[in-house]
Amino acid sequence: MHRKRHLSASITRAGIVALPLLYSLTATAREPADPHWVDDPYSRMKAMAMLQSLNADLLSHPSATLTLERWCGTHHLARDAKVVARVVKGADKPLPEGAREQLAIGMDEPVRYRQVQLVCGGLVLSEADNWYVPSRLSEAMNQELDHSDTPFGKVVQALHFRRQTLAAELLWSPLPAGWDAGTPLPPATRHPLDIPAHVLQHRALLVSGDNHPFSLVVESYTANVLAMPSALLSPTP
Structure with a gap:
């Protein structure tokens, strides 16, 4: 989904992004990636630096899909570093507390739910929960969302929407x-x-060109973003 990211989102210890990698690293690509990290200070520092780096990339680029695709290739998570979206059929979740106020809708306004996984080489890298207001979309958009795996952002691009980041943690x-x-x-x-x-x-929040919020998105990135081959996880002698 294309979106405008804001670097001002609230991430604690953001300065860790600049941590230098203290060791040269080598790896060979293999699939599936090896998620094993040894519990030691080096691994903890490296994991923190990687999470902050990924977060900064996601916030500063318009497409989470393309950002994860680059991440997948750079860190050898799969032989074929291509990210695909997979709609989870039949998934359902209640609206989070305060969501109706954020979407500026009444208690009786219908809201639909869509869950999408972003997958690279069989690894689920993120799970996106999307609550959207069908009355603020066209009938054609609603039909496409109901009957296809087309990414949400592509379906609603005619709304000329912008993304308003509420939190990043x-x-x-x-x-x-x-x-x-x-x-x-x-x-x-x-x-x-x-x-x-x-x-x-x-x-x-996704907000239309005429300033009406129509979607609340919560994106949860999984431990698989750290599932690179073990050769990348230890310093070379």
């Missing part, structure tokens, strides 16, 4: 609170680094 921090003020990192272990299913989330 890390759902998981590899580093402890206060790490940049001297809090020590956890000691190295021989165990895998415990990474949750979702690591980053963006929330945004």
Whole structure:
């Protein structure tokens, strides 16, 4: 989905984006990617830098699909670094609290739900929850959304919409609170680094050219964005 991103979204510790990579890294592409990270300070610092880098890329480029495609290729997540959208048929979720106010609609206004996964080489990289107001779309748009896998942004592009980012947040921090003020990192272990299913989330409104909000989108990026081959995860001697 094409969108205008805003770098002012609230991400804590944004300065980590500039962390230099301290070691040269080599890898060979393979599929599926190896998600194994060892729990040590190097891995934690690298994971944080990568999440902040991905977040900055998503916020500063208009297409999440193309951004993830570049990410997939650069980090060897799949042999064929092509991202495809997959509509989850029959999915349903209630509107988040406060969504009707954000969409500027009454309690009786119908709202539809669509869930789409962005997939690269069999890896689901993100899951997008989309609540939209059908009365603010044309009948042809609603029909296409009901009966095809066409990306939402392409379907509604005639609305000349803009994206208003409401929030962007890390759902998981590899580093402890206060790490940049001297809090020590956890000691190295021989165990895998415990990474949750979702690591980053963006929330945004889509607003038509005549200033009517018509869609609330919540994009949750999965741990698979870190599922690169193991050769990329350790410093070379």
